[in-house]
Amino acid sequence: MLRDLAEADWPHRAGLKALTAALGAENIRWVGGAVRDGLLGVPVNDVDCATLLMPAEVIARCGKAGIRTVPTGIEHGTVTAILKDGPVEVTTLRRDVATDGRRATIAFASDWPEDAARRDFTINALYAHPETLEIADWFGGLDDLRAGRVRFIGDARQRIAEDHLRILRYYRFQTRFGAALDDVAEDACAELAHTLKGLSRERIAAELLALLALPDPHPTIARMRARGVLGVILPEACAPQVALLEQLIAAERTQGIASDPVRRLAALLPPSPDVAETVAARLRLSKVQRGRLVSAAERSAEDTADPHSLAYRLTTPLAIDRLLLLGGDARRLADWTVPVFPLKGGAIVARGVTAGPDVARLLQTIEARWVAEGFPDADRVNQMLAEELGTSAFRFD
Template sequence: MAERLPEAEWTQRAELAELIAALGTGNARYVGGAVRDTLLGLAVKDIDLATTLLPEVVMEKLNAAGIRAVPTGIDHGTVTAVLHGGPVEITTLRHDVSTDGRRATVAFAEDWREDAARRDFTINALYADPATGEIFDYFGGLADLAARRVRFIGDARQRIREDHLRILRYFRFQARFGSEPANAESESACAELAATLKGLSRERIGMEFLNLLSLPDPAPTIARMKELGVLDVILPKADIEALARLAAEEQRQGAAPDPIRHLAALLPPEPSFAAEVAARFRLSGAQKKRLVQAAERVSGPKDAHALAYHLGYQEAVDWLLLEGGEIAPLVGWEIPVFPLKGGAIVARGVTAGPEVARILLMIEAHWVHEGFPGPERVQELLDEALHQ
């Protein structure tokens, strides 16, 4: 008896049934992460459909049904249906015509197995009939999922030559779904072809590496990447032990894992090197600022409130966790506003200019040191400063 997709909240969405009806019976199947994660009992974030219909026909059918359709990647066969519960990507069955490790030229196909054959891992090539829930498994994905085994479809080296980024995707999926020992053929292929990562854009490398680092405890997988020579291709000088310590601190203190903080742990505390890595991975301005700021930390935990006041809440959490400090004092604490302005000092007879700024900074430093006392104490500090 064929295995079937368990009922899940997302499969009961009325608008999803309307979308399937618009495409026509037998023309579309759920595929990829939604099927995989439902079988594992995990929450489903993104829903993807594969279809035998050409993208132009998909557009026509959705428009006729009053469903907003966006040609997000129509040259590669992808149309996005915009639904209230979230977008659904609908992609025409494909097969690769040519690949160069960075991009693929595809042709549309009509055979489900042919479409499955061009995907990366067996556990990502599972399809489900929306009407019956029947699972279609062409390459042993169900058995691999049961064994928590991450395995390339077919020849692992060929899959990687088609898209070099699959090396990093392999380690991300191994960290999230895999068991030990890992699939030997997959690891061997990743190690052998690690140098091909140099041919990818820095942005793609950075995005995929941060996806890996966003997992709760990526340290064992990152360590394995180091052993296989993969990590040195994208991030030399990585401190695996520091990442392991950070992951342990996050778990001990109930802090959510964070990819930028995890990346900061891997780097030496050198702001210039952090800036270089941020540029290499094409991080956003905000991400770069946070990474560099984390690299400015010094040994030993700092006062949590003072850190948050000077650096910001998120940055203080980074510093504390990276240095083994406690973040509990920050829970529910709001960063106060310094209750003194330069005008109040001028009103006491000090000429506007550098002297006002000096007094402000001095009083603020005392205020922070004393634990942010109220306005009355600030006035006392001002009196003391003016009578020195």
């Protein structure tokens, strides 16, 4: 059952009321994710606004009302209104003139249904009046939302031909909102999966990671592989890796460890640093994401023997990644703070050892003992130093 939109918090934000006063309630409608999520009772962060006004008029009216604007996508009719309770993208009604699967040439429109018709899914084409919150629904989005059905607007193949990324968006939205599969959408995505090759790597990576960040993407990932979609964007993900993803998700849930999309991506790859490097480069992941993916690929069975030592050597997040992927218990690291080695080179020099290689070697030796003994306190470390100085030959000043 859908909620009354008036029960949601976001329509009552002071900033939205100010924006409505500035642009005129007859000229704008809230649209897209905020409306959809508000009806479902899901928390809303970003609010989008569709308007009959041209961008220049939006800027002028906002300026007169003291609302700062940024022309974030003015060539496509989008102006961002900077409000105290969060920015709002205000976009002039549009219609597509030409599309090539990656970008669209648009023209401004003056008809709400025409603007709605160019959107991807029926559940994303719900428009709400800013004052009455009455919902305008031209494509059965409310019924689809009630049924947990993700359905393309109009002809699914045409919608995908307009923007190939809609294939991955379909799978993400279906995972998040779908209770039942739409056969027409499923067949269209599988048939046109090859068109994903024409998309930018960054767009593919963003959608794939967004899908993997959802609570349980495994059934969708398995279906994408079975239908030949996953192989287009991630050919390294074979059946054992998809099974490992399922095990990883179960381990995260059982152990109470927050999920991570890069860790889940690592589960879909064979444990090979070279493969991880290749995938990170292909998807143009950030330096941090690449490092995490490669570290996970370097996992070995020995890593589960001493989780604390592993975390000290790698950092806690990287250690948790490896433990979960190996089927180990990462709970021992959940509230554990990596200790600081209490011995410094100056303390060794103060004991008379000549500064240089001997100091470095002593530090390494004692640190290894300290880790092996489970990170004892400073008194024990000083005792280790005395033992090493008494049994080894060093140059003393």
